[in-house]
């Protein structure tokens with residue numbers, strides 16, 4: 001909501017700048033909600049600006065390097081965030097109006113004690129950006145991905161896949177659902193298309209998720225087609241006892257319940273366990289829930305199956321969380337790798353002899369995927385690989401490695417349906433007994 005003293009359109013920019021500033025400082029992107037901006041149109045504008053600035057971050061880096069010869073001034077408050085948002089609007093969202101981008105950026109930093117002295121610089125830089133807007137609009141898509149990530153992923157997934165990653169980043173992620181009953185009638189009622197197994201893709205998303213048919217009745221839940229793969233690979237008979245480690249908000253828990261298992265869901269975060277319980281309630285599904293550390297959880301009796309969806313760099317989710325592309329550090333990955341090892345070790349301790357362990361991460365990084373499998377087979381000698389075969393992932397045969405691991409990425413189309421999928425890594429192990 002704008003105050004009478006503020007120019008129209010300033011409030012969403014101030015909120016967007018605050019949000020972008022925290023994302024640049026390392027926080028994850030959470031869309032600006034009604035508590036922050038009551039007016040729905042302002043909120044939509046703020047989220048659109050932040051999303052464009054994040055998706056175009058690599059190209060905007062290039063632009064800022066050209067426009068700011070001495071770099072971003074130090075200790076300049078919201079200057080960089082406001083500048084990035086204004087460049088995103090000027091160059092990539094021209095339909096929002098170039099004049100308002102410049103004027104409101106200057107107004108926004110006037111209100112910031114730490115940046116107020118930089119109005120002349122902001123004005124000059126944005127005028128230059130405006131005069132080069134056509135050239136900047138056609139900057140190559142190769143700038144969209146960090147150069148080191150593009151190199152790593154090209155050698156892992158191939159150059160043509162990585163070329164598609166840039167397009168996928170700009171397009172964002174489509175809405176995929178897992179259906180209790182993937183019958184043609186239900187799929188048609190949702191205006192969706194079938195992907196693989198019980199995953200569907202909503203072709204035209206014209207309303208909020210909770211307004212789609214079947215939401216209130218608990219007929220489906222939101223889940224990317226890649227995220228829906230691991231739980232399907234458990235392959236145990238109905239009635240088996242299955243432990244879901246790092247379970248919230250419960251997409252995989254719901255699948256395990258749907259498969260007929262007796263499920264215990266563990267997560268360390270009480271608020272996220274609350275969301276898992278709400279989600280299961282809506283679906284009419286029951287599972288035991290435990291708020292505890294999956295690295296030390298010691299069950300009173302062992303499980304037939306354990307699914308571990310470990311915390312990771314989340315680089316496979318860059319279409320919905322573009323900031324993960326720019327937050328990855330060697331130090332951060334090393335921390336994740338050792339946490340994942342502690343969790344795999346405890347997952348193995350919770351498993352019955354002969355039981356099945358599924359390890360998965362929404363990461364495109366080899367250290368969190370294939371290298372962890374090599375480590376587990378070396379260290380936990382009671383584990384052996386239970387290779388996943390193509391018949392288990394019909395419609396996604398290209399996602400299986402020769403060793404029987406699943407490795408998806410945004411350049412793969414599930415069931416041949418355009419729109420890609422998240423990057424996921426899945427390995428299945430068996431307890432030798």
Ligand SMILES: C[S@@+](CC[C@H](N)C(=O)[O-])C[C@H]1O[C@@H](n2cnc3c(N)ncnc32)[C@H](O)[C@@H]1O
Nearest residue numbers: 246247248249250251252267268269293294309
């Ligand atoms: C990738 S998300 C899980 C998504 C979930 N499996 C699903 O399909 O909806 C990772 C989860 O791990 C939880 N987590 C992180 N460290 C944990 C730990 N040491 N013990 C238990 N849960 C943990 C986080 O709270 C987060 O909910």
